[in-house]
Structure formats: C-alpha cells, structure tokens
Amino acid sequence: GDSVTQMEGPVTLSEEAFLTINCTYTATGYPSLFWYVQYPGEGLQLLLKATKADDKGSNKGFEATYRKETTSFHLEKGSVQVSDSAVYFCALREATSGTYKYIFGTGTRLKVLA
C-alpha cells in the first residue's frame, strides 16, 4: 500500500539556520502531497500542499516541491524562527482509493533555539 517516510527527529537548530526535513513516498498513481504542522497544544493544521508533479507549495517561508522522479516532497525554510518549533508531518492523499484516504508520516519534531 501507499506509504510516507520522513526523517526521524528531533531536529534542533539555532535561530536563522536553514531547515530541511526529508520526505519520500510510495504510491500508485499521482497522489496529492501535504505538509501538516502541529504546534504545542494545538491540532494539526495544513502548512502547504502540491497536487501534481513539479508543483511547489509554499507558506510562511516554508517550501516543498513535488518531485515525481525521486518520489520526494522535502520541506525547506531558509531561516527558521523559535516560533517554528513544532512537529511536522508529511502526508499524501491516495489518488486511486476512491475514498481520498490520507497517509501520514511519523512526524519530525523541530526545536529552534534562540
């Protein structure tokens, strides 16, 4: 079945450092890809998305590009802030199930130090 693999955390960075969180997927067809973020004490919320190959999703300084050839959707940010500390989940929405099931990765915890 479809699956998502993302790098294990925790990731600890200093403020203004460059961030990359790797995400690769296995899927039949052409899934839509998402990054969700969970801030402490809050529910998951959509950070960005891409629905087809070569699409770039972006939001709040974060970017991720849908790479079909490498089946990847890596999350990047050029300069992280303390407020970016959270757990980040890569996810795909199945294209073929007919029920639009979402598959999530295990999450990567990011801690940004001032």
Place this chain on the structure above:
Amino acid sequence: GAGVSQSPRYKVAKRGQDVALRCDPISGHVSLFWYQQALGQGPEFLTYFQNEAQLDKSGLPSDRFFAERPEGSVSTLKIQRTQQEDSAVYLCASSFPLAGGQRTGELFFGEGSRLTVL
C-alpha cells in the same frame, strides 16, 4: 463553531469500559475522517464518512471500534471493552467536498481526544 470540535478532550477509562468520543465538524463539510495517533507516531487512518455514509472503515483495528454519523454532521467513535493498547489521541478531521476538477482536499483537524486506558 468555526473549527472542528472534539469532546471530551481527555478521557481516562478502566480496562473493559466502553467509551464514546464525539466530533462536531465544520458546518457544511461533507467529508469526515477519524484517525488514531499513538504517542510519537503519525495519525493512522481509522474510518471515513461522506455525509452519513461510512465509505471506508478499513482502518478500524477490531470489531470493538464502531463509528457513526447518522445525520451527516456530528460523528461518534465508540470503543467497546477498552484495552490498554487503545490508549492514544483520537483525531477527527473534516474537509470540503471535492468539486469538479479540484482535488486539493485540505483536512481541518480538531484538537483530539486523548484516551488513557488503565
């Protein structure tokens, strides 16, 4: 309300007890999902509704788990004869219907119900 609302936020149950978890989705959202999130893990799919129809229940771990959405809005996840391995955060999410060629399908999550089975 403006967002997805779940209750109770916290539930402690003795092993063998039945529990019911409620989800109130965003008004007008056709699709509703239940996920289970174990500590340190990502959300795992349990079941999916489109209006009142349960279209996919392949993720329910056993026949002790039952979900319903009788009027196509509020949903209840029921766990019978709870076991310690049922301890997790249960997440509810809703989404807009998919229209025409649009397939963006953002999920809107509630804050979850944390179940602890002693």
